[in-house]
Amino acid sequence: MSEQDDDPLLRDLARLPARPIDDLTGERVRRRAQAILDEERRLAARPWLRSATRVWSRAVAPALLAGSVGFYLWWSVSFTAALYGSNAPREARRARPAGVMLASRR
């Protein structure tokens, strides 16, 4: 005996109209799922490809990404330091008063 049999409220719930998905969306989802299943089947046929894909997506690709970001940050910081660092004495010289400049030349 199911829950609905002895409860009118639950029986009414069972009579609620179906809410089907529209055909266009339904077909799109079905095709995407089929494409993924197809990919999974190909991977299942070649276990080495599956593990290679896993290693690539879980270790190699994140490491490459992190490495590239790290290298870019290091390069941009050192480039900025080189650019402004080499200009700094010139800027400082410019800022010094003329008398001090003459005194320092002597």
Place this chain on the structure above:
Amino acid sequence: MRGCSEHELVAGLRRGEAAALDEAYARYRDRIFGFLSRLAGRRDLAEDLFQETWLKLARHATTLREDTELGAWLYTVARNQFRSHRRWHALDDQRLRQFAATPPAAIDAEEQADARGALDVLEAALASLPASAREVLLLIAVEGLLPEQAARILGIEYDAVRQRLSRARALLAERMEIAERRRAAGGRR
């Protein structure tokens, strides 16, 4: 694969057969979407969660266990997708509620209660319930699953399902009464 048993269907999915996926899709597509659309309360969100559910089946089809109950598996994934969506958007919902004078569910129930027919009132009252009450009613009363199947899907004990069902039913009856009273008051005006 049409008309095959659930066991054969799972075996076909484990072999990665396209026909098995098509048959599973034909069997469960509308049920899973109906469950999700009533659980999520929004069609666009239900469509996203529905797609994620089926893509997950496609990704895990070849690694399913032989004794998998496909229907229960799909409902479990669909429910987990919804819970995970809610977790991610909990902050947004809380912000929205801060700006709202009444909770959104109550507004929906009130608006929808004006609709004609007892089933519309029931639908509105169901939509106004908290998700934990709604999901147990959807699984057992609307989808017609057994309490033990619902217990596996919800990840709780059989007795806990019975208790939750009883509380949800009482809450639904209460909301129905409120909705009916509002409808009657609206009709008199």
